[in-house]
Amino acid sequence: MKKLNGPSRRNFMKGAAGVTALMSAAGASGALAMGQSRGGGKGYNFDDIYSRIGHNSVKWDAAIARYGRENITVPMGIADMDFKQPPFVVKALQERAKYEQFGYETLPDSFYQAIIDWNKDRYGLNIKKEWIVTSQALKPGMIATMRGLNPVKGKVILQTPTYSGFTGAIHKAGMRVEMNPMKKINGRWHMDLEDLDKRLDYETKCLILCNPNNPSGECWTADELRALGDLCISRGVTILADEIHCDFTNKGQKFTPYASIGEKYAEHSISYRSPSKTFGQANLKVAYFVCQNEDLMNATMIGGGHDAGCNAFGLIACETAFREGAQWVDDLNDYIDANFDYVVDFINKPGNMPGIKYSKPEGTYLAWLDCNELMKKVVTPEYMKSYHDKMRDQGRRHSGLKPEMALGEWIVDNCGVQLNSGNSYGIGAEGFMRMNIAVPRSSLKTALENLDKACKKA
């Protein structure tokens, strides 16, 4: 059987010879301007409520199973969207189903080309086919790289607050988490490289960069990325650039791919991408990573034992989305951007939402709400005790409970809104809650109004 997508040495050498960086920054600004001139599209509709109840949705059905149908009005937890799949993707999947055969398949050139074109058109990146490897999701690729790079239980750096799933991935790879807390200055989180410098030692082989950052939404600038990269390269630390949220930027903001900032940065990194957030295809199980460095690729594929196999439907969905989805994503970005404006205006209206602070992020569809004052007010020692007893009596987890978890429960009980509690996002996330705003505006309005009423009563 043809090797699906593992790169051969010959291809690698061919790709590397005299080539500029994996992703040339040259075209990036022009391409970005194109990405930013969005709007006025086909008018894809994101306003319709499309029920996900009864379809085993983690966001809806798992929340309902946990809290009861009557207590869940708008679940705004796990990062997937409540919008329907783009119609052209559904059509392609229906066409594929008509061919009633699902045996082993190779990956067609058109699959790679769709990824290459998407990155070239939107970010000015020059990716070679042989630098792309598929993965069933983003984390398995990352886990394989960590395993391959760090065979003796080394440390992996996380710049916190950051995506909660990294911790589990690092543990799965047999590594330890070392947190490098970021600093919040004038409402924006900043990397703390002085602190990072102290943490890099002989046991540290990689750092996971989250760009744009989940949960706080920073789209890291080229200067920030270069400063981080220079430090990591000088200390022999490979950057694993998680860019899963890259296609979501608010108006006037710019996503800078890590590998676009210069050849040496591309050489010392792997970039992990996926259509799963961009198009809402998480359970179609296709992601990909890009790496131009043969040693890093070997570490991932051979040392880490990465399995590049993906399913037929996911591959079709991914290819079709990247080939035909530019307008859909532009329209979606406009919608999300307007949702963010709605949230910011609502929360910051004088008298509204006492106890919650918020300002607009640069990217992602996640609102990282500072609920410290609210938490202080409602999560009293008595409330914490009653929360613990309720968890115990309901047979739910009741050890290691954190105040943010109690606040999450309070918000469900009082608003019918489920948010993600900050405690799992690392140091710096104390008192924060994450709200997924990739929902129809009417649901967003309901959620905010419910939250507002409860905050005013608290």
Ligand SMILES: Cc1ncc(COP(=O)(O)O)c(C=O)c1O
């Ligand atoms: C930053 C980030 N990385 C990775 C993932 C998980 O991706 P996957 O399900 O493809 O492993 C998520 C999911 O929310 C995420 O936000």
